[in-house]
Amino acid sequence: MPASFEQTITLTGDLHARPAGALAVAAAKFASAVSLTVGTSSADAKSVLGVMGLGATSGQHVTVVAQGPDAEEAVATILAILAEATRVGA
């Protein structure tokens, strides 16, 4: 059973195309499967179009789940990108 980690962040801004790209590029570097869930929609974090298709906006809760050998690091990395990218004024 591979390690699984999960953490939720509340967005302080909308998730635009550029951070969605940065997120997918970063997620691709992990061996773990990484997914994002917003409300009832989920996307593979390694798919930029999937991440953009979530249409995540300010105030929404995004849950990041990773499963695999580097799951903990993957969740931490994706959360940091979400926090930075949606920071007010970023």
Place this chain on the structure above:
Amino acid sequence: MSLDARVGIVLVSHSAELAEGAAALAAQISGGTVAIIPAGGTDERQLGTSAAKVQRAVKLADSGAGVVILPDLGSAVLTVRALLGEAGDLPTPVELADAPFVEGVVAATVAAAGGGDIKAVLAAAEEARHARKL
């Protein structure tokens, strides 16, 4: 192929501006680490396609990991297919993607930036047809 080599992307559009704009958008979204070479319009920048332009673009896009070509419509596909049929004119593994132009280049470029090989980049481009915007 070096560890740092990224799959290159070539955009073949009837319009030089369309290819250049899509390349700029994809470069920004993917972080600017992938070669995205526009090959739009004729050699005189009129609407149309140019096999010579595509050939130059493929050479520029290649860094050893292969090149994925995205055509916009109809005769752009024919131009690329004719070129691929002429053995020896293109020095690297080249794949022609059956994908929507804008979504395809964004998905392909992000996959290349993440270190995906030519099969992964082609698959990312072609999966773009299933992505929902809403």
